[in-house]
Amino acid sequence: MNTQHQSHVDIDALYQGDQSKLYSGLMAEHHGADINSEGSKKQVKRIIKVTIFLTIITALEVVLGLWGHHVGVPRAVTSALFLIMTLLKAAYIVKVFMHLGDETRNMIVTILIPLTLFIWFIIAFLADGGFWLHMNHSSGIHYMLP
Amino acid sequence: MSTTTAPLPASVSAPKVWGGGRSPFNVSYGKMMMWFFLLSDAFTFGALLISYGTTRFFSSVWPEANAVFYASPFFGDKNLPLVFVSLMTFILILSSVTMVLAVHAGHYNDKRGVVKWLLWTIIGGIAFLSCQAWEWTHLHAEGGWWGSFTDLSMPASAIQHFFGNYPGHVLTATNHAAAMQATHDFFNYFFTITGFHGCHVASGVCFNTMILINTVNGTYERRGHYEMVEKIGLYWHFVDLVWVFVFTCFYLL
Structure with missing residues (x-):
């Protein structure tokens, strides 16, 4: 199919057959690119970055949970920090892993x-x-x- | 409304966002409905966690997470607070990563990649469920279950270890009834919420297995896209997301 001259008729045909083809993956975004392409590798790098970030936050939470309890950091302080870190983790999961940031x-x-x-x-x-x-x-x- | 402007030929004008023919949100019906389902599920989990919080707020005493969740498999009664649940959390995060890599491979029609990463995701899900089974068994052996700890003739010393042995945490005759009620409530909420989450993980493993079979059979290859992997991926990430909040509410706060 020649994408440069795609008319309404083509779009309608695709829509009625399987609308997911319009919006999902290869056809919608990557235009036949390979998994080993530049764009693909960039995205994988981003995923790995977020993974490291989530791991570090989880480790920090555990350290704060154990150490804060041991030293006697006020409950209000640790609770506020836990909630901030939780929301941060949630935001990254929704934005990058669930691709809501790309919608x-x-x-x-x-x-x-x-x-x-x-x-x-x-x-x-x-x-x-x-x-x-x-x-x-x-x-x-x-x-x-x- | 202007009546003088002649309509442009359809083949010339760029399709209007709300003009029909295309989704203004640039997503298919199925994917949007998955998002709306997850939104409703978020409120179900939210309601459970908020009622847990409410109960905790009106209790003058409450079990101490570091004292309840201290054990790890293979370490007997050694005091290792938070260690095991951190491992569980890490396993679920990793399985979320392998899922997003499966979705990514699907975006590029890379069938082998999808199969490989889905397999790892399923293994991660099963590992998480096994950890949860161990933890439930352990807490059940400690006397915790739905409807446990209702007998007020039970001495305070029998539940003292759930509150830790710190100054200010010692149960007395005055707070004995409240402590018994709090322990009872704590275990009811713990088993209900982690159980409901565990059901989501278990069904997620089933869905992942189904799309793995379809991928291997070439169903999505013939269809020309791997959107089903994206939709199940959304569900799986949501399950991970819920665990992030369960982890905070039960083990950290």
């Missing part, structure tokens, strides 16, 4: 906006838990085992 802007926004619900979700429920503890302490009522 169109509309697609990225469509996936990320619903996740903002978590902001309310976490604040509301942890506040509820904290309030419950406060009530138990101040009223002297303790919840019972079944």
